[in-house]
Each structure stands twice: as structure tokens, then as C-alpha cells.
Amino acid sequence: MSNNIRVIGIFFFNFFLLIALGELNHNLTSFAVYLNLDVLFLLCAGLYLRLLHGVILAVVIALTMEATNPLPFGTRLIAFLAIWFIIVEFSRRIQRNNPSHVRTLAVILQFVWFLCLSVIAGQEFLDSGTFWLRTGTDLLLSCLTIMLLANFWVNFQCRFLSDLGWNLKAEPQRS
Amino acid sequence: MPKNVSNQRKSLLLVLLLLALWWFTPIMVKRWTRVAFYEFQAPAWTALSYLRDLQDYWSIRNRSKTELIEAGIDLSRLQAAYALNNQRMEYLEGEIERLEGYLSMPSLPEYRYEVARVIRRDLNAWWQQLIIRKGVNHGLRKGQAVVYRGGVVGRIVKVNAYTATVELISSPNFRTAAHVEGDSRPVEFRGVPNQGLSPPEGFASNVPADVDATHNDPVRLVSSRLGGTFPDGYTLGYIYKLDVSHNGIFQNGSVKLNSDLSSLQEVSVLVPLEPEETGSRP
Numbered sequence: 001m002s003n004n005i006r007v008i009g010i011f012f013f014n015f016f017l018l019i020a021l022g023e024l025n026h027n028l029t030s031f032a033v034y035l036n037l038d039v040l041f042l043l044c045a046g047l048y049l050r051l052l053h054g055v056i057l058a059v060v061i062a063l064t065m066e067a068t069n070p071l072p073f074g075t076r077l078i079a080f081l082a083i084w085f086i087i088v089e090f091s092r093r094i095q096r097n098n099p100s101h102v103r104t105l106a107v108i109l110q111f112v113w114f115l116c117l118s119v120i121a122g123q124e125f126l127d128s129g130t131f132w133l134r135t136g137t138d139l140l141l142s143c144l145t146i147m148l149l150a151n152f153w154v155n156f157q158c159r160f161l162s163d164l165g166w167n168l169k170a171e172p173q174r175s
Numbered sequence: 176m177p178k179n180v181s182n183q184r185k186s187l188l189l190v191l192l193l194l195a196l197w198w199f200t201p202i203m204v205k206r207w208t209r210v211a212f213y214e215f216q217a218p219a220w221t222a223l224s225y226l227r228d229l230q231d232y233w234s235i236r237n238r239s240k241t242e243l244i245e246a247g248i249d250l251s252r253l254q255a256a257y258a259l260n261n262q263r264m265e266y267l268e269g270e271i272e273r274l275e276g277y278l279s280m281p282s283l284p285e286y287r288y289e290v291a292r293v294i295r296r297d298l299n300a301w302w303q304q305l306i307i308r309k310g311v312n313h314g315l316r317k318g319q320a321v322v323y324r325g326g327v328v329g330r331i332v333k334v335n336a337y338t339a340t341v342e343l344i345s346s347p348n349f350r351t352a353a354h355v356e357g358d359s360r361p362v363e364f365r366g367v368p369n370q371g372l373s374p375p376e377g378f379a380s381n382v383p384a385d386v387d388a389t390h391n392d393p394v395r396l397v398s399s400r401l402g403g404t405f406p407d408g409y410t411l412g413y414i415y416k417l418d419v420s421h422n423g424i425f426q427n428g429s430v431k432l433n434s435d436l437s438s439l440q441e442v443s444v445l446v447p448l449e450p451e452e453t454g455s456r457p
Contacts, residue, residue: 019219026296030438032371034299055189067212068295070302070332070340073205074197081190088186121301125347125368134300137371 006164007053010157014041014061017153034138036117037146038065038076039083039110044157046087047096048168058084071121079116083109096173099151106150107143114139210335217338224294224308286320286406286445289313293439294338300368303346303375305329307442310337318404320445325433326410327398328442341442344411345375345432352402353379353411355386356395364396364411364430375437377412377430384426388414396430406445 017040025034041061045054062080066073086109094101118135125131158168275282291307298304309315311334321328321341329349333340342349349366363380370376379396388394393413398405412430420427 015216015219019216019223022220022295022297023223025298029296029298032298032369032373032375032437036299051186051189055186055193059193063208063212064216067209067216068297068306068340070304073209077197078194081193085186085190089183092183118300122347122368128368130370131300131347131368134368134371138300 003050003053003166006161006166007049007057009160009164010044010049011057011060013157013160014057015064017041018061018065032134033141035145036114036138036142037110037149038080038113039106040146040149040153041065042080042084042087043102043106043150043154046084047091047102047154048158048171051088054084054088055081075120079113083113091173097169102154103147103150106146110143110146111139114142213335217335220294220306221308221337224292228292283400284406285448287448288443289315289446290441290443291339292441296437296439298343298345298369298437300347302348303343303366303369304332305341305343305439305442307339307341307444308337309444310335310339312336314446315339315444316446319447320398320405321442322405322409322445323435323439323442325435326412327405328436328439330404331444339444343375343436344377345369345436349377351404351411352399353396354399354401354407355382355414356397358383358386361399361401362396374434375432377432378427379414379430380420380425380427382414382417382426382428384419384424386417386426388417388428390415393431 017037021035021037028034042058045057045061049057058080059077062077066076069076087105090105094105096102114135118131118139119126122131122135161168272282274280289309291309291313293305294308295306297306305328307321315331315334317331317334319331321330327344329341329343329346330351331339332342344351344364344366346366347368351364353362353364354360355362360383362382365378365380367376367378386394393415394417395413396411398407398409398411400407410433412432414428414430417426417428419425
């Protein structure tokens with residue numbers, strides 16, 4: 001099996017996560033809470049996959065997520081490419097096998113992206129206290145969830161590829 | 176070292192190349208890509224909603240026969256009440272038609288109810304939308320009104336083959352004409368950002384100065400056909416307090432929406448009837 005086909009497996013895992021997250025948010029609506037875990041989808045692509053595989057995965061995930069939301073088409077694509085680039089750059093500066101490094105990077109990126117998304121999508125309500133209260137609640141919960149899931153999800157995908165014969169953890173880290 | 180520099184440049188070049196590619200992609204191709212990616216994942220969302228229905232079915236199957244018999248009796252009573260209401264409505268419709276003819280007034284638009292299950296609820300601070308399990312193939316079109324037993328849900332903003340996206344009335348971008356129950360003067364209703372862990376809210380402006388609303392005697396805000404989307408009389412929400420607006424002529428107030436709005440499972444789309452359909456209606 002070639003590495004290209006193995007990466008398709010990673011895409012389907014992320015697609016499954018997207019569906020599961022959609023279902024979770026569907027059930028959380030009665031509590032008026034929303035989770036956004038966008039950075040989680042890009043961690044493995046940025047930290048472990050080769051550049052071409054990683055960037056293609058980021059683009060496909062961005063377009064998949066973008067198709068169901070009312071933002072101008074392309075907003076998420078641009079943002080995901082930027083996040084992927086930052087993760088790739090940081091993968092040269094942090095220890096990707098160190099859980100706290102990965103967790104910190106994920107939380108910081110998620111925090112910044114969530115705020116950017118709030119500014120882009122809520123342009124008309126930036127002066128509304130209620131808007132920021134709701135954004136704050138969702139931001140806090142999203143960052144907390146990503147902190148708990150980041151390492152698990154990255155390791156899960158690496159283990160999956162390792163079972164298919166591609167041991168990413170054994171490959172030298174970008175320097 | 177030069178190798179590292181080249182690696183760093185490679186990732187940046189890749190990003191810039193893709194951005195340039197996206198920038199020069201024609202709008203038609205972008206639109207097609209969006210639809211293609213939507214239709215690619217739509218079966219997964221639909222399958223999930225069918226699974227939810229199956230789960231509901233099995234939970235109902237576990238009910239005892241006594242419970243089902245009691246529910247059947249309640250339903251037959253409700254059916255009898257609705258049959259009586261139908262008779263009354265037919266008489267009133269005849270009366271309206273007679274008066275319309277007498278006064279040479281154009282008749283009001285008529286609708287059929289297209290019931291649809293909710294596949295996915297996507298409610299956050301930025302947008303509030305539902306995806307329903309019916310689309311173009313069921314006669315749904317962009318801009319049609321969506322209602323449920325508690326009143327207005329919203330309007331359709333996007334239609335695909337088997338699914339449609341509904342913008343909720345609690346969505347910050349939603350605007351419509353409304354009026355206070357029993358008063359024909361127009362009021363503006365709009366959605367506002369909603370707080371977390373609390374029921375949805377809206378905002379009413381341009382409420383006439385002589386309308387009073389108190390906590391003990393709230394005012395019901397209903398839809399108005401002036402907006403062109405909704406027929407008259409469907410509940411939008413209740414106003415408990417009104418404040419005088421800046422210009423001093425009108426009043427503004429927060430509108431409490433039904434909390435069921437954030438846990439809807441089934442809605443009805445109001446599909447306008449064509450003139451020939453209206454004539455052949457039983």
C-alpha cells in the first residue's frame with residue numbers, strides 16, 4: 001500500500017471526527033453551547049505528514065467544513081492553510097513527541113483562530129456584550145476540549161498509519 | 176543548513192501557490208466545488224439522522240401496551256377536536272372568499288405544509304441554522320417560510336437536492352416584518368447574538384408607543400405577511416418589557432423566543448400553492 005492511499009485513511013478519520021463533532025454540537029444546542037475544534041483536524045497533517053500530503057489534507061478538510069457553513073467560500077481554506085503553515089513551522093521548534101508541547105500549540109492556535117472567526121463572522125456585533133459572552137463561553141469550552149483531545153487524536157492517527165506500515169513517529173523530526 | 180532553509184521555503188511556497196490558485200479560480204468552479212463538497216457529506220448527515228429516528232423507534236417500541244393504548248385514546252380525542260376545528264375553518268374560509276369577492280380584494284396566498292426532519296442543528300454565536308431532510312426534489316425553494324407547532328422557525332437560505340438549510344429567527348442576521356397580536360401596525364423583528372446556557376432571544380423595534388408589555392401581561396409578537404415570506408399570525412415570541420427608542424416615537428424590546436427552537440426535531444416548510452392547486456384542494 002502506498003503512502004498516498006494511507007493518507008486517504010487519515011482523511012476519513014478526520015471526516016468521521018467532523019461528523020461526530022457535528023452530532024455533538026447538534027445535541028449541545030439545547031444548552032446553547034458550541035464546540036469548535038478546527039485545529040484538531042490539522043495537527044497530524046502539520047506535525048507528522050509530509051508537506052504535500054499535509055497541505056492536501058488541510059485543503060480537503062477545509063473545503064469539506066466550509067461547504068456547510070455560511071461564511072464566504074474560501075475563508076476557512078485560507079485560515080486552514082495559515083494554521084497548517086504555522087504548525088509546520090512550529091514542528092521545527094517544538095518536540096512533537098512531548099504531549100505538553102503539542103497541547104500548548106493546539107490551544108494557542110485554537111484560541112487565536114476562534115477569535116479571528118468571531119471577528120470575521122460577527123462583524124456587526126463586535127460591540128455587543130452578549131456576543132462576547134457567548135463567544136467567551138464557547139471559546140473556553142473549545143480550548144478545554146482541544147487540550148484534552150489533542151495528543152490522543154494525533155497519536156491515534158499515527159498509530160493507525162503505523163499499523164498500516166508507515167511509522168511516522170520513527171521518522172526524523174523537521175529541523 | 177541550506178537544506179533546512181529550502182524546506183522552510185517549500186511549505187511557504189506551497190501555501191502561496193495554493194492561495195494564488197484559489198485566487199484565480201473562476202467563481203463558477205468555486206461554486207461547483209462548494210456544492211460537490213456539500214453533496215459528498217450530505218449522505219453521512221442524512222444517515223445519522225435516520226439512525227436517530229431508528230433509535231427513537233426502538234425506544235417507543237419498548238413502551239408498554241397500556242401506555243400505547245392511552246396515547247391512542249388521547250390522539251383520537253385530539254383528532255375529533257381537529258375535525259371540529261376543520262369544519263369551522265371551512266366555514267370561515269368560505270366567508271373570507273365571499274367577502275373578498277364582495278370587496279374585490281385579491282385573495283391571500285395559500286400554502287401546503289411539507290413536513291421535514293431536522294438532520295443537523297448548527298447554533299453558535301455567529302450563525303444559527305438547521306439542515307432539514309428535504310430539498311429541491313420535494314418542491315422546496317430558497318426564501319420559503321419554515322414553521323413548527325410553537326410558531327416561526329425561520330426561512331430557507333439554501334436548497335440542495337435532498338436537503339435544505341434554514342436560517343433560524345434567532346440568527347443574528349435574520350430580519351423580518353412582524354406585528355403585535357391584534358394590532359396591524361408593522362414592527363421590525365431581528366435576531367440577536369444569544370448568550371450561552373440560556374434560551375434564545377430576538378429584538379423588536381419600531382413598536383408603537385401605545386403598546387404596553389409587562390411581566391404579568393406580555394405581548395405576543397406574530398409574523399406579518401408584509402415581509403413577503405411568512406403569512407400573518409404565527410408566533411415569533413413574547414415581549415415582556417418595552418423601552419422608549421432614541422427618537423422617542425417608538426419602543427424597542429427584547430423578544431423571548433420559545434426554548435424549543437434550539438432542540439427542534441421536525442419542522443414544516445410552507446410551500447406556496449399554485450392557483451390551479453388551490454382550486455383543486457379538497
